[in-house]
Amino acid sequence: MDLWFENALLPTGWAGRVTVRIAEGRISQVLPGTDPAPGAERHRVAIPGLGNVHSHGFQRGMAGLSERRGRRDDDFWSWREIMYRFLDRLTPEDIAAITALAYAEMLETGYTRVGEFHYLHNDVNGARYADPAETAGAIVHAAGETGIGLTLLPVFYAHSDFGGQPPKPGQRRFLSDVDGFAKLVEASRAKLPADAVLGVAPHSLRAVTPEALAVVSALTAGPLHIHAAEQTREVEACLAWSGARPVEWLLDNLDIGRRWTLIHATHLTEAETDRLAASGAVAGLCPVTEANLGDGIFPAERYLAAGGTIATGTDSNIQIDAAYELRAIEYSQRLSLRRRAILSPEGASVGETLFHAALAGGGQALGVETGIAPGASADIVSLNMDHPGFAGASAGTLLDRWIFAGRAGAIDCVWRAGALQVVRGKHRASEGIANHYHKTLGRLLG
Ligand SMILES: [Zn+2]
Incomplete structure (x- = not known):
């Protein structure tokens, strides 16, 4: 199959009159400066699909x-109580229905692969399902229904706080022992489609002891993800436990390199920032969720200047929008530093700089090649050039317009592994998925 674009964003930059040849879901050839072949579908502007590295x-x-404001000191921890009450009742069917809506929305906004940080493993009473990968199956179902690429990250969770504290009742659906988790990972692997990637996610240093961390990290050769330094209370508790801050502890005690993604990594000293940047690991930033939860601001200017790798995630899925995540990284810096256009080299576009960084980091974190390039999955997004946000745009301003000024309707089509999943901004199955979601939420909240 051939797609032809007036302009396309390639690893080398913008190119005109580009034929993208696709075979078995992968890009086989990219030919700039060509006329459309007979039968080629013609579109205006193509950008590569992004990886969403962190979703629940x-x-x-x-x-x-x-x-709604509760206690005067309402914070992450009171939000977590509401989250625990919500998930108490979810069946695997409910998880599939809700997740399908999230994944359709991801595709509609330009994310073509998701890293699912999947921790809801047990039944409502906290017992293992007969099939230990029952709920992983719900995630696989949602990915299949929507067509999004899946990097499944089963989460190991065993304790409520540093030093192996016993778990709380609200955590009963997450818990595993090391042997049971190994079985869960293998049962999950058996359910995955061909182009899925399997990694492992030790939840956090709160929930996993160093001994268990070593064992579960060796269960796959895939990506390793962990929540780290999202909250100041977590940093203080880690210091009390070990004398080190969470990211400092990880860098001191593990071989943190390109296989690792540290989710949030919000609270860093300058030394931690420089060391994490030099490690080659990905900082998985979720700035929309981090704003919603009052987490704090990642030191992106220093980290990027030190050569650090970033990617974005929609995490709590409070509002799913790839452009919003990229914009929020830059805006959080502007608000705290009281300057403009902070995260690009001098004279360069902030939108393009952040997009390229998140594209590369997203691929690394999710274990796949990215970009409109031979060998990569044909994960392509076309922009809706009839949208007022793009009026009079030249190629060099398109990403800034999309990220900073695009609003809804800026995306036209999305192909995932060469299959057309989004047309005129709508997922092909959005109506059925939304109906199912309405029924599910009506019952759960009614
Ligand atoms: Zn998370």
Whole structure:
């Protein structure tokens, strides 16, 4: 199959009159400066699909349900109590229905692969399902229904706090022992489609002891993800436990390199920032969720200047939008530093700089090649050039316009592994998925 674009963003930059040849879901050839071949589908502007490196699919169902002020010191920890109550009742069918809506929305906004940080493993009573990968199957189902690429990251979770503290009742659906988790990972592997990637996610230094961390990290050769330094209380507790801060502890005690993605990594000293940047690991930033939860601001200017790798994630899925995540990284810096256009080299476009960084980091974090290039999955997004946000645009300003000024409707089509999943901004199955979601939420919240 051939797609032809007036302009396309290639690893070498913008190119005109580009034929993208696709075979078995992968890009086989990229030919700039060509006329459309007979039968080639013609479109205006192509950019590569982004990887969303951090999602908890089911949390889409509680978006907007925790925006009422409770205690005066309402924070992440009170939000977490609401989250625990919401997930208490979810069946595997509910998880599949809610996650499918989240994944359709991801595709509609330009994410073509998701890293699902999947921790809801047990039944409502905390017992293992007969099939230990029952809920992983719900995630696989949602990915299949929407067509999004899946990097499944089963989460190991065993404790409520540093030093192996016993788990709390609200955590019963997450818990595994090391042997049971190994079985869960293998049962999950058996359910995955051909182009899925399997990694492992030790939840956090709160939930996993160093001994277990070593064992579960060796269960696959795939990506390793961990929540780290999202909250100041977590940093203080880690210091009390070990004398080191969470990211410092990880860098001191593990071989943190390109296989690792540290999710959030919000609270860093300058030394931690420089060391994490030099490690080659990805900082998985989720700035929309981090703003919603009052987490804090990642030191992106210093980290990027030190050569650090970033990617974005929609995490709690409070509002799924790839452009919004990229914009929020830059805006958080502007608000705290009181300057403009902070995260690009002098004279360069902030939008393009952040897009290229998140594209490369997203691929690294999710274990796949990215970009419109031979060998990569044919994960391509076309922009809707009839949208007012693009009026009079030249190629060099397109990403800034999309990220900073695009609003809804800026995306036209999305192909995932060469299959057309989004047309005129709508997922091909969006109606059925939304109906199922309405019924599911109506019952859960009714
Ligand atoms: Zn998370």
